[in-house]
Amino acid sequence: MIESTYSHELSKCVRCGICKTLCPTYLTTRNEAIGARGRVAMLGALLAKRLHPTKRLADMIYSCMLCGACKNVCPAGIDIPELMYQGRIELRNSYRKTRLLRKSLKYTISRLDNLAPFLRACQKMFYQPLHKAGILRYIPEISARPFKESTQVYKNTKKIGRVAIFAGCSVNYFYPNIGRALSNILLSKGYEVVIFSGELCCGAPLRSMGLEKEASGLAQKNIEHFNKVRAEAILSLCPTCTMVIKEQYPLLTGNTIRNIMDVNEFFTEKKMLDGLEVAPRTVTYHDPCHLSYGLGVRDKPRQILRSIKGIELSEMKHADECCGFAGFFSLHFKDISNTIGKKKIENISATSAETVVTSCPGCIMQLETLRRESNNKFRVRHIVEVIDEAMNE
Numbered sequence: 001m002i003e004s005t006y007s008h009e010l011s012k013c014v015r016c017g018i019c020k021t022l023c024p025t026y027l028t029t030r031n032e033a034i035g036a037r038g039r040v041a042m043l044g045a046l047l048a049k050r051l052h053p054t055k056r057l058a059d060m061i062y063s064c065m066l067c068g069a070c071k072n073v074c075p076a077g078i079d080i081p082e083l084m085y086q087g088r089i090e091l092r093n094s095y096r097k098t099r100l101l102r103k104s105l106k107y108t109i110s111r112l113d114n115l116a117p118f119l120r121a122c123q124k125m126f127y128q129p130l131h132k133a134g135i136l137r138y139i140p141e142i143s144a145r146p147f148k149e150s151t152q153v154y155k156n157t158k159k160i161g162r163v164a165i166f167a168g169c170s171v172n173y174f175y176p177n178i179g180r181a182l183s184n185i186l187l188s189k190g191y192e193v194v195i196f197s198g199e200l201c202c203g204a205p206l207r208s209m210g211l212e213k214e215a216s217g218l219a220q221k222n223i224e225h226f227n228k229v230r231a232e233a234i235l236s237l238c239p240t241c242t243m244v245i246k247e248q249y250p251l252l253t254g255n256t257i258r259n260i261m262d263v264n265e266f267f268t269e270k271k272m273l274d275g276l277e278v279a280p281r282t283v284t285y286h287d288p289c290h291l292s293y294g295l296g297v298r299d300k301p302r303q304i305l306r307s308i309k310g311i312e313l314s315e316m317k318h319a320d321e322c323c324g325f326a327g328f329f330s331l332h333f334k335d336i337s338n339t340i341g342k343k344k345i346e347n348i349s350a351t352s353a354e355t356v357v358t359s360c361p362g363c364i365m366q367l368e369t370l371r372r373e374s375n376n377k378f379r380v381r382h383i384v385e386v387i388d389e390a391m392n393e
């Protein structure tokens with residue numbers, strides 16, 4: 001964002017406070033400086049040099065979860081998360097606790113395929129014993145077989161269409177089963193499926209750390225690679241990747257991956273899931289922030305779940321409120337993240353559903369961690385796993 005636009009956007013704020021009524025960090029802390037309106041005001045004061053870049057100020061700006069709940073309600077039409085990204089570029093050197101993380105991210109994020117076996121070995125050696133001893137929280141195991149090991153094209157004799165998958169890092173390294181579930185669904189419905197090993201991180205973690213130039217570099221490479229893939233849609237399993245590619249790549253590079261699409265939208269548009277049936281069960285649905293606030297997709301996953309005979313959808317209270325994950329936020333602001341997440345777990349438990357379904361691997365990680373810590377028995381599933389199970393029941 002050029003400085004005049006940044007300054008203009010900041011100046012549009014009339015301090016009405018509507019944004020903070022939905023801001024999960026404000027609602028949890030009741031601290032104006034850890035809420036949407038306060039952050040916008042502080043960035044305005046920083047630009048006007050009434051505030052200086054300090055560690056404390058950086059903490060407040062980095063405590064935003066970038067969930068986007070505030071964005072759609074601002075009467076002045078301010079894209080508040082976009083201002084937070086800009087503020088983080090200004091403040092990243094003051095946010096000292098992530099200096100090491102930023103340096104290692106810059107080096108590792110485009111080399112994850114090569115580093116995954118090493119990280120997996122480290123995880124087994126150091127993390128597992130510490131987790132078993134109750135010292136470290138649950139982290140899913142890095143898979144021995146990432147989803148996109150090599151570029152593969154799965155041919156199909158029916159060939160009603162051809163799609164590619166943008167798996168995202170969480171699916172690729174932690175949850176390849178989710179990627180395989182999507183491939184199974186598509187193949188059994190007659191699609192040719194392309195899994196492309198040239199996929200890189202979408203850039204969201206870098207951008208959230210204020211590393212704009214590096215995020216743009218990844219965006220550029222993903223655009224070049226995926227726009228060469230012949231496919232009617234590039235299906236994404238992670239709403240953060242989808243939102244970043246659709247909305248932020250054009251800002252970062254002036255271009256985007258043309259036909260990126262959320263899986264829920266693809267399934268409902270193609271009407272390809274009719275006639276599924278499972279043994280009777282109750283499920284509840286959690287809206288990932290970047291899918292609901294970011295992309296406006298709320299009804300489609302519910303439509304899919306309701307269409308599966310045997311599934312009863314029991315809505316939880318505040319299904320569209322954040323689960324508290326927000327990537328690195330859950331590490332750096334653990335207490336706020338836990339408080340938000342525990343509320344979500346209570347709302348899930350109150351439905352007595354045996355499964356909580358969502359459409360985001362990040363939410364799955366957070367919900368599974370908190371489910372284990374609270375000794376709840378419900379299952380946590382990505383919607384494509386539920387569909388794949390229903391197709392094979």
Ligand code: SF4
Nearest residue numbers: 023064065067068070
């Ligand atoms: S993006 Fe989310 S956490 Fe950040 S200011 Fe807006 S509502 Fe609050």
Ligand code: SF4
Nearest residue numbers: 013014016017019074
């Ligand atoms: S809703 Fe918009 S105008 Fe109102 S305080 Fe928040 S940022 Fe400012």
